[in-house]
Amino acid sequence: MDLDVIVIGSGQAGVPLATRLAGRGKRVLLAERGELGGTCTNTGCTPTKTIVASARAAHVARTAGRLGVRAGTVEVDFPAVIARKDAMVAKWREGVARRLAEAGDRLTVARGQARLAGDGVVEVGGEQHRAPVIVLDVGGRPAVPPIEGLERVAWLDNRRVMELRELPRRLLVIGGGYVGCELAQAYRRLGAAVAIVEPGPHLLGREDAEVSEAVEAVFRAEGLEVHLATRVNAVASRDGGVALTLSTGATLEGSHLLVCTGRRPNTDDLGCAAAGVALDARGFVTVDDRYRTSAPGVYAVGDCTGGPQFTHAAWDDHRLLLDVLDGRPGRGRGDRIVPYTVFVDPQVGAVGPTEAEARARGVPVEVARLPFGAIARAIETDETAGLLKVLVDPGTERIVGARIVGAEAGELVHVFVALMQAGAPARAIVDMEAIHPAFAEGLQSVLMALPRYALR
Numbered sequence: 001m002d003l004d005v006i007v008i009g010s011g012q013a014g015v016p017l018a019t020r021l022a023g024r025g026k027r028v029l030l031a032e033r034g035e036l037g038g039t040c041t042n043t044g045c046t047p048t049k050t051i052v053a054s055a056r057a058a059h060v061a062r063t064a065g066r067l068g069v070r071a072g073t074v075e076v077d078f079p080a081v082i083a084r085k086d087a088m089v090a091k092w093r094e095g096v097a098r099r100l101a102e103a104g105d106r107l108t109v110a111r112g113q114a115r116l117a118g119d120g121v122v123e124v125g126g127e128q129h130r131a132p133v134i135v136l137d138v139g140g141r142p143a144v145p146p147i148e149g150l151e152r153v154a155w156l157d158n159r160r161v162m163e164l165r166e167l168p169r170r171l172l173v174i175g176g177g178y179v180g181c182e183l184a185q186a187y188r189r190l191g192a193a194v195a196i197v198e199p200g201p202h203l204l205g206r207e208d209a210e211v212s213e214a215v216e217a218v219f220r221a222e223g224l225e226v227h228l229a230t231r232v233n234a235v236a237s238r239d240g241g242v243a244l245t246l247s248t249g250a251t252l253e254g255s256h257l258l259v260c261t262g263r264r265p266n267t268d269d270l271g272c273a274a275a276g277v278a279l280d281a282r283g284f285v286t287v288d289d290r291y292r293t294s295a296p297g298v299y300a301v302g303d304c305t306g307g308p309q310f311t312h313a314a315w316d317d318h319r320l321l322l323d324v325l326d327g328r329p330g331r332g333r334g335d336r337i338v339p340y341t342v343f344v345d346p347q348v349g350a351v352g353p354t355e356a357e358a359r360a361r362g363v364p365v366e367v368a369r370l371p372f373g374a375i376a377r378a379i380e381t382d383e384t385a386g387l388l389k390v391l392v393d394p395g396t397e398r399i400v401g402a403r404i405v406g407a408e409a410g411e412l413v414h415v416f417v418a419l420m421q422a423g424a425p426a427r428a429i430v431d432m433e434a435i436h437p438a439f440a441e442g443l444q445s446v447l448m449a450l451p452r453y454a455l456r
Helices: 014-023 038-042 045-062 078-102 178-189 209-221 311-326 355-360 376-380 409-422 441-447
Strands: 005-008 028-032 107-111 114-118 121-124 127-130 133-136 140-142 170-174 193-197 225-227 232-238 241-246 251-254 256-259 263-265 298-300 340-342 347-351 366-371 387-392 399-406
Touching: 005 014, 014 028, 014 078, 014 107, 014 311, 028 121, 038 045, 038 078, 038 311, 045 078, 045 178, 170 178, 170 241, 170 251, 178 193, 178 209, 178 256, 178 340, 193 251, 209 225, 209 347, 209 387, 209 399, 241 256, 340 409, 347 409, 355 387, 355 399, 366 441, 376 441, 387 441, 399 409, 409 441
Parallel strands: 005 028, 005 133, 028 107, 133 298, 170 193, 170 256, 193 225
Antiparallel strands: 114 121, 121 127, 140 263, 232 241, 241 251, 340 347, 347 399, 366 387, 387 399
């Protein structure tokens, strides 16, 4: 089949790109070997945040006594939690299928493994298709760490752990990154005993140490075992469960093992060499600032490029790539401001570099700090855990970066994102009239902790 554009992968960049191009009259083929919707819909954002919501409801009910409410014995119907998750995934997946169908006959969906088979050629299910523009949106999958004995035990990844129909008695989690922390806390709140093992000095190792320490304190208060600066040397089956031999010499035993040690791109069976598409040492597609690969006419977006592994970043990729395909200057891939949230509770909302990263780059910053518990609404709702930390350029007064650990931090951080995108000074927040009592008052208060904005 001769086409104008071939998109490989139906993730958060591939679907809107394919449908918008078809809407412009382009002949588009979208190839997908798995379920429609990519990681976010099927194994990432939708299912995990649905389970996190159930876990939070259980936690709030158990701890309601702190607010003078006696909820009684809290029982978690774990199969119902998983059924709700499955229904939510099906709903969003059906929405993706409906959107593709509504694009009309200009868009063809080909189900099956897609491989690059030469210049401008893609093979799907034994049929060859040609187009001058090919877009790779193939995403990634969980990486398998080289741990002795892992291949001989029935371990779980982020997808399989959410398919269990019975709550684990004791869940061991290897990896204290974003996924590991979100799932560890969720399953603890659903009723499982949980131990998390992280080789680095802190959970959320890419974060500011103050952020990590705040999350670690919450985890320990909720009864999670946290083993830091600890490696897993070996894994073995034991008494119907699993046992971890740790670098400290200790042994951890559990009923289930969840491995969350990063992700790898889905490029090993894509046929990149046949099309001249270069990969880096980890298998990610090498792209320039305009999403171009080393092969003429081939572009790559989303997780497979090794950029920020977030759904919203992949979705933004499709907008930036449309500018490229239209010949418009637009923003470059490296010019973006990419915020994110870690959906632990309290949430972590982040944008820009950490303080350590900024100083390592030689970026001058003034640092404003405030305990989240200093916010009136946090005190009144008894959600005082966390902190606010903002980096301000002393010359321009622009926001360089921000980290919030606290209730609704993922919402609050967007105020800083908007200012950074607009290039507005921090004084815009200082001079705003903040609603009382709102968590957002803290955004003003933390900046007023700086001498330049302090009330005198």
